[in-house]
Amino acid sequence: MYDEKVIDTMADKVNELIERYNELCEANENLRNELVSVKAQNEAKSNQIMRLEEELKSRNIENEDICKKIEATLGLGK
Numbered sequence: 001m002y003d004e005k006v007i008d009t010m011a012d013k014v015n016e017l018i019e020r021y022n023e024l025c026e027a028n029e030n031l032r033n034e035l036v037s038v039k040a041q042n043e044a045k046s047n048q049i050m051r052l053e054e055e056l057k058s059r060n061i062e063n064e065d066i067c068k069k070i071e072a073t074l075g076l077g078k
Contacts, residue, residue: 070076
């Protein structure tokens with residue numbers, strides 16, 4: 001009788017551990033998926049930042065050229 005009770009208790013504990021393991025596996029998979037998604041978003045943002053930096057450089061060059069033309073027209077060139 002005592003052995004049966006111990007076996008039942010151990011079986012319950014093993015089942016609880018298996019259930020907890022499965023829950024953790026599912027949570028881990030969800031976190032992996034979220035990580036992949038966040039990495040993709042990060043890559044997209046990095047690409048957007050690089051594009052905007054290039055656009056800014058281009059506009060700065062355009063502004064410098066316009067300023068030089070204005071200075072030349074006004075006779076303010078160096």
